Amino acid sequence: MNVNRGSTTFLKVIIFLAGIAVLALCIWLPEIAVRDARVHPVTAYFLIPFLVCAYGFCIAFSVALYQAYKLLTYIEKNNAFSELSLKSLKVIKKCTFAVIFLIVLGIVSLMVLAKVTGDDAAGPISLSLIGILVTSTVAAFVSVLQKPIKNFLEKNETKM
Template sequence: MKKNSIVFLQAVIALIGILAIAMLIWFPTVEGRAANLDVVSIYADPFILYAYVVSIAFFIGLYKTFQLLGFVGRNEIYSPKAVKTLKGIRYCAMFLIGSIVIAGVFIKIAHDKRDDPAGFLAMCILATFMLTAISVIAARLEKTLQKNAG
């Protein structure tokens, strides 16, 4: 890959991380059930805290992807470090899949009967499918790199 392409993709990854942090800070203040709460109460909400804890795996996955692009840029894609990085991406994706499924099941069971959780559950399903694809791609690429590396 060209160096410019690698730098562009790394910039996109960094931008995604910055936007995700901004959304994590801003969204709870305008979200439905927390819109009328004070700042301390908003960020003490168990569901919001759960999202923050789970987002750590998302940011680790972004960092690992940034790192993998660095290996590609330095032509070290067949190195053991690159294989380990792909394994980390796969584990982050699998952790996020489990966490999203748990959140979806919780919302389905414990939602207020006046609320309609269909939108949230649809986002959970979409995110689960996307993360499953990422996990499968990372696993296949990991096996290919292991086979070609040694």
């Protein structure tokens, strides 16, 4: 049990540090956006879709981190195969789809911005596609974790 508790504590610390990084991003994001608007006043109106996508991403990511933290708490308390852990996994899966949607929305706005300014947006778009790949992998992993929990809960339900 010590190894399990140590590894879950380590993962909780990593989740907490990721949450602090997201919070720092949310605090400095408006300052960065205003500075960019001053440097490029012609494309300043594209900051609104960017900020909407960025803050939506931060909110969805923070909710997923909180649910992952709760899931680790359930695992520590030997409640890994419970309705609560299944509910946390469902919320994490919904957050991954929200993040994918927001990244796609960001790609579309970046493509429009590239058409307006004549710049090449291949680099940021390729990084965004990698983000979609990573998020899709997380969604698939959560889906794989949900199946045994559902089966376990259904099996226990039929026994009663």
